[in-house]
């Protein structure tokens with residue numbers, strides 16, 4: 001029995017294929033690099049389909065959520081998302097659910113003074129809530145590359161959660177709130193904050209290679225490395241690294257490359273039988289920091305991209321109309337056997 005469902009196929013999907021051996025990700029027929037270059041709104045149409053008016057979605061979300069803005073301010077961003085989404089009406093449509101993410105993250109920073117959406121596109125609206133000055137075109141492209149790169153990735157834990165909820169016939173909003181919960185742990189979406197902690201610690205280390213080797217041999221996991229599916233480099237890491245290098249002035253890039261190099265060396269030495277390589281979270285951390293986001297916002301930003309995949313899988317699962325209900329193997333105590341002899 002596979003304790004983590006490794007290798008078990010739970011659904012057919014026309015959304016994406018993750019080839020862990022080749023390190024290739026195909027989304028809607030595009031290789032990742034081409035898909036990431038589409039931009040957020042085109043990628044959203046590819047995944048979710050239909051007439052998806054994201055500006056109308058953000059405007060409607062703004063209208064519905066405005067009374068809540070003061071209480072969203074200064075909450076942990078992922079908590080703000082959960083609280084904001086939970087206050088929307090149950091039958092909210094896809095454009096409003098997707099549009100609510102930048103609105104809620106704006107309210108988390110600005111409270112009652114949250115700017116109205118519409119100054120630019122979805123990504124511009126999101127980024128302008130984080131920046132002191134209006135974002136540059138290069139910064140908008142950088143964030144768009146990030147959001148689209150993480151938008152869809154096979155049957156990962158949060159997507160599977162969304163599909164299970166969808167299979168019960170629940171509304172999209174509930175599937176998205178459930179998926180958000182699955183993203184919170186460090187083994188799935190919560191690693192990029194700890195990646196920056198690792199970089200901070202390494203910046204002060206007199207001997208980075210020795211420090212990393214000591215961590216791995218004491219059983220610590222290096223954040224930003226390893227993946228359940230990829231047995232080679234996560235292709236998303238390269239797309240994000242490219243997005244980062246095309247932005248000027250990332251103070252961490254040099255250190256990140258050095259830490260990556262020595263971390264891979266330490267992992268190869270300690271676990272020669274297991275190919276552990278850089279995953280998406282490593283350069284996510286450095287890119288989002290360069291774009292002006294604080295580390296406590298990283299998981300919420302991942303969700304802002306991945307909501308496209310959750311929504312697409314929700315629709316795919318609803319079209320199937322079949323409840324997901326796997327079996328389990330009981331290992332608990334059993335009641336004493338009942339005697340089959342009847343008296344007299």
Ligand code: ACO
Pocket residue numbers: 004186187188189191216220221222223224225226227228229267271274276279280281
């Ligand atoms: N650092 C050190 N050792 C590691 C790491 C790591 N990052 N990842 C796996 N290992 C080791 C494990 O300790 C284990 O060693 P053992 O066999 O001696 O016990 C071995 O490699 C296999 O580990 P598994 O837990 O079987 O690997 P799994 O496929 O379940 O885990 C995971 C994948 C959770 C991503 C893991 O690599 C990890 O914890 N990485 C660090 C956290 C991280 O970066 N998370 C983000 C993932 S990307 C995403 O979800 C968007």
